[in-house]
Amino acid sequence: MRVGKRIPWQRVLLYLVLLGFASFYLMPVYVLVVTSLKSFAEVNLYRMWDLPHSFSLESFRKALLGGFGFTGLAHNFVNSFYVAIPATLASAFLGSLNGYVLSKWRFRGSNTLFTLLLFGMFIPYQSILIPLVQTLMKLGLYGSIPGLILAHTVYGIPITTLIFRNYYATVPRELVEAARIDGAGVLGVYTRIMLPVSMPGFVVVMIWQFTSIWNDFLFAVTIAQNPAVQPVTVALNNLAGSYIVEWNVQMAGALMAALPTLLVYIFLGRYFMRGLLAGSLKG
Amino acid sequence: MRKRWLKGERFVTLLLLLPSVIAVSVFVYGFIGWTGYVSMSNWNQLLPDYTFVGLRNFFKLFAHPRFQIDLKNLAVFTALFLTGALSIGFLLAVLLDRKIRAEGLFRTIYLYPMSLSFIVTGVVWRWLMNPGSPQMGSTGINLLLEKIGLGFLKSGWYTDPRVGIKAVAVAAVWQMSGYVMAMYLAGLRGIPETLREAARVDGASEWQVYRYVILPLLRPITLGAIIILGHISLKIYDLIVAMTGPGPGFSSDVPAYFMWETAFHANRFAQGAAIAVILLLMVSLLIVPYLIFSVRREAEV
Numbered sequence: 392m393r394v395g396k397r398i399p400w401q402r403v404l405l406y407l408v409l410l411g412f413a414s415f416y417l418m419p420v421y422v423l424v425v426t427s428l429k430s431f432a433e434v435n436l437y438r439m440w441d442l443p444h445s446f447s448l449e450s451f452r453k454a455l456l457g458g459f460g461f462t463g464l465a466h467n468f469v470n471s472f473y474v475a476i477p478a479t480l481a482s483a484f485l486g487s488l489n490g491y492v493l494s495k496w497r498f499r500g501s502n503t504l505f506t507l508l509l510f511g512m513f514i515p516y517q518s519i520l521i522p523l524v525q526t527l528m529k530l531g532l533y534g535s536i537p538g539l540i541l542a543h544t545v546y547g548i549p550i551t552t553l554i555f556r557n558y559y560a561t562v563p564r565e566l567v568e569a570a571r572i573d574g575a576g577v578l579g580v581y582t583r584i585m586l587p588v589s590m591p592g593f594v595v596v597m598i599w600q601f602t603s604i605w606n607d608f609l610f611a612v613t614i615a616q617n618p619a620v621q622p623v624t625v626a627l628n629n630l631a632g633s634y635i636v637e638w639n640v641q642m643a644g645a646l647m648a649a650l651p652t653l654l655v656y657i658f659l660g661r662y663f664m665r666g667l668l669a670g671s672l673k674g
Numbered sequence: 675m676r677k678r679w680l681k682g683e684r685f686v687t688l689l690l691l692l693p694s695v696i697a698v699s700v701f702v703y704g705f706i707g708w709t710g711y712v713s714m715s716n717w718n719q720l721l722p723d724y725t726f727v728g729l730r731n732f733f734k735l736f737a738h739p740r741f742q743i744d745l746k747n748l749a750v751f752t753a754l755f756l757t758g759a760l761s762i763g764f765l766l767a768v769l770l771d772r773k774i775r776a777e778g779l780f781r782t783i784y785l786y787p788m789s790l791s792f793i794v795t796g797v798v799w800r801w802l803m804n805p806g807s808p809q810m811g812s813t814g815i816n817l818l819l820e821k822i823g824l825g826f827l828k829s830g831w832y833t834d835p836r837v838g839i840k841a842v843a844v845a846a847v848w849q850m851s852g853y854v855m856a857m858y859l860a861g862l863r864g865i866p867e868t869l870r871e872a873a874r875v876d877g878a879s880e881w882q883v884y885r886y887v888i889l890p891l892l893r894p895i896t897l898g899a900i901i902i903l904g905h906i907s908l909k910i911y912d913l914i915v916a917m918t919g920p921g922p923g924f925s926s927d928v929p930a931y932f933m934w935e936t937a938f939h940a941n942r943f944a945q946g947a948a949i950a951v952i953l954l955l956m957v958s959l960l961i962v963p964y965l966i967f968s969v970r971r972e973a974e975v
Contacts, residue, residue: 409769412762413783416848418818419798436804436813440821488690496687506969508694511702513961515909517933518954519705521712521943525722526705545701548694577686606791608912613938624793628916631797641797649794656789660782663789667853668860 427451427643434639450637454644460635462618464644467626470615471605471651473536474622478543479600483593485544486551490592491585493552494559495567496577505556512549516609527614534617542614543604550603551596554666558592559585591662598659599666602652623648706954713947720941731948741949743924744932747839751928752907754840758847759903760896763854768884770855771862781859785852792849796916799845803831803917832918838925842917846910854899861895862888901964908956929953 422439430447457463493505523542524533532538562585570580611622618626627648631641656663713732716725735741766784770777787795805828806813812820816828832841865888873887911930914920920927920935929949937946 405769405772405774409766409774409780412766413780416783416787416852419795419802419848422802423798436806437811437817439801439813440818485694489694492687492690496683498684498687502969502973504691504695506965507703508698509965509969510961511698513905513957513965514702514706515930515950515953515957517909517911517930517946517950518709519701520709520934520950521937521947522705522708523701525708542701545697548698552694577683577690602789606793608791608793608915609934612915613934624791624912627797628793631800631916638801642801645794645797649790652789652791653786656786657782660785664785664856667788667856 423642423646423649426639427454427646429639431637431639434637436638450639450643451647453637453640454630454647458636458640461630461633464623464626464630464647466619467621467623468647470536470620471622471624474539474543474611475601475604478540478547478604479597481540481544482547482551482600483596485548486553486555486596487585487589487593488581489548489552490555490557490559491581494556495562495580495585505552508549508552510549511546512553516546520609520613524613534615534620536615536620539610539614539620539622542610543600543607546610547600547604551600554596554599555589555592558589558595562588594659594662595666598655598662602655602663605652709947709950709954712944713951715944715947717944717947718942722943727944731944732952735945735948735952740924740927740932741929744927744929747924747926748908748928751839751843751846751910752904754843755846755850755907756900756903758843759851759854760899762847762851763899764858766851766855767858767862770859781856784855787849788853790849792912793916795845795849796913796918799841799848800832800917803841803844805830805833832921832926835921835923835925838918838921838923839928842910842913842926845917846907846913849913850903850906854903857895857899858892861892865891897964901960904960905957908953908960 425442426434426439427450428446428448429443430445430449433444433447453463455463455465489508493501527533527538527541530538532541566584567580570584575583605622606624607622608624608628611625612628615621615625621629627644630636630644711724714726714728714730716723716727770780774780802814804814805816811817812828815831819825819827829837829841831837869887869891870883873883878886909930910928911934914926914928914931918926920931930953933946933949933953936942936949
C-alpha cells in the first residue's frame with residue numbers, strides 16, 4: 392500500500408527552520424574564519440561576507456607574534472595554560488574530597504554546609520574583588536600567575552563540589568559498606584572505592600573548570616593587568632580595542648583564543664553537556 | 675572502643691573538608707563582609723580610609739543619574755535575554771525532539787557558543803553590529819540584511835542610544851540559548867512517550883499535548899533555567915567590555931561595569947563597593963530561596 396511519492400512538506404519545513412537557526416549560530420564563525428584568512432590588501436568591511444580570493448595565514452602570524460605597534464598573543468596563550476591547568480587540577484581535587492564526604496559521610500548540618508558552599512558559585516565576583524586585591528597584595532601574589540591560580544582554585548570549589556557530590560551519590564552504598572567491613576576507613580574507601588570509579592567525574596569537572604578558567608576575564612583583568620602575566624582574554628580585548636591592529640588580525644586572534652575550549656567542546660562534547668546540566672543543580 | 679573508632683573517622687572527614695571550608699569562609703563570606711564594610715567607609719581615593727560614614731555611599735549612588743540608567747538597562751537586558759534565550763531554547767528543543775536526522779550535528783552547532791568566552795563573542799559581535807555609514811554603505815549584519823532583501827530591518831545597533839543594551843542582549847541570546855535547548859532537551863527525553871500517547875488518545879491536539887502535558891512537566895527545568903540565566907544576566911560584564919563599553923549616553927552601561935570602573939579606574943573603592951553590595955543583594959534575592967529549596971527538596975527524597 393504505497394502512497395506514492397508525496398513530499399512530506401511538514402518535515403521539509405522543519406528541516407528548513409533547523410537549518411535557518413544553524414546558520415544564525417554559525418554566522419559569527421563564518422566571519423571569523425573568512426576574515427582571518429584574508430590578506431591585509433583584501434580586508435574590506437563592505438565585503439565582509441565575501442569569500443577570500445587568496446589564502447593567507449599572515450593574520451594568524453601577526454596575531455601571534457605581533458606587528459607594528461602591538462605585541463602578539465603568543466605568550467598570553469602560555470599564561471592562560473599556566474593559570475588554567477594548575478587551577479583546574481587543584482579545584483577538581485578539592486571538589487572530589489568535598490563531594491565524597493558530603494555524599495557518603497553526611498553529618499548533622501552537612502546539607503547546610505553544602506548550601507553555604509554552593510552560594511559561592513553564584514555571587515557576583517564584584518562583591519569580593521576589592522578584598523581579593525588587597526589580600527593578594529599582602530600575600531605578594533597580586534599581578535602574578537600564582538595569584539590568579541589561587542583565585543580560580545578557591546572560587547572553583549563550589550561547582551566542583553556540586554558535580555562530584557552528585558556523581559558520588561550514584562556510587563552504590565553496598566560498595567562502601569563492603570569496603571568498610573573489610574576494614575577500610577574514610578581514606579581507604581576514598582582511594583579504593585571512589586577514586587577508581589571517579590574518572591568520568593574528573594573529566595566532567597576538569598572540562599568545566601578548564602573552560603571557565605580559560606574564558607575568565609574579570610579575575611584576569613583585575614589581578615593580572617601586567618602584560619607579562621596577562622591571560623589571552625585580556626590581551627585579546629586589548630588587541631581588539633586598539634585602532635592600530637588590522638581587522639583580520641583581530642579576527643585571527645579571536646579565533647585562536649576560542650580554539651582550545653572549542654576543540655574540547657567538539658571532541659568531548661558529551662562530558663561538556665554533563666557539566667552544563669550539573670551546573671543547573673540537576674545531577 | 676567502637677565509639678572512639680567512630681570519633682576518629684568523623685575527625686578525618688572533617689579534616690578532608692577543612693581546606694575548602696576555610697578557603698570559602700574567608701574568600702566568600704569574609705570578603706563579602708569586608709566589601710560591606712568598605713561600602714560604608716570613606717575610602718574614595720587610592721589609599722584605604724576605613725572611617726565609617728554609614729549609608730552615605732548608597733544614598734549618593736541612588737541619586738547618581740548613571741546608576742539609574744544602569745538599573746534600567748539591566749532590567750531591559752534581563753527581560754530581553756531571558757525571554758529570548760528561553761523561547762528560542764525551548765523551540766529548538768521541541769523541534770529537535772521530533773526524530774531529526776543528524777540531530778547530534780544540529781545540537782553541536784546550537785550549543786557551541788557556550789564554550790566561547792564572552793570576550794570572543796563581544797569582539798565578533800562588535801564587528802557584526804558595526805552599522806557602517808550612510809555615505810560609505812552598510813557593513814556587518816546590516817549589509818547581510820540588505821543582501822537578503824530585509825534592508826528595512828537595518829539598525830544602528832549599539833551606536834544608536836535607543837538600541838544600546840538591546841544589541842548586547844542579541845549577542846547574549848546567541849551565546850546562551852543553546853544551553854537552554856540542552857536543558858529542555860534533557861527534560862523532554864525524560865518524559866515517557868506513554869504520557870503523550872495517553873493525551874493523544876484522549877483527543878488532545880499536538881498543541882494541547884505541549885500546553886497541558888509537556889510544559890507543566892518541564893516547569894522545574896524552566897525554573898532552573900530562569901535562575902541560571904537570571905544570575906548570569908545580573909552579573910553581565912565581560913560581554914559589555916568587549917562589545918560596546920558603556921556606549922553613547924551610557925546606553926549599554928550596567929552596574930557590574932560601573933562598579934569596576936568606579937573601584938579600579940577611579941579608585942573610588944567605597945562607592946564601587948556600594949555598587950557591588952547592591953549587585954550581591956539582587957543576585958541573592960534570586961539565588962538564595964532557590965538554593966535552600968533545591969537542597970531541602972533533595973534531602974527529603
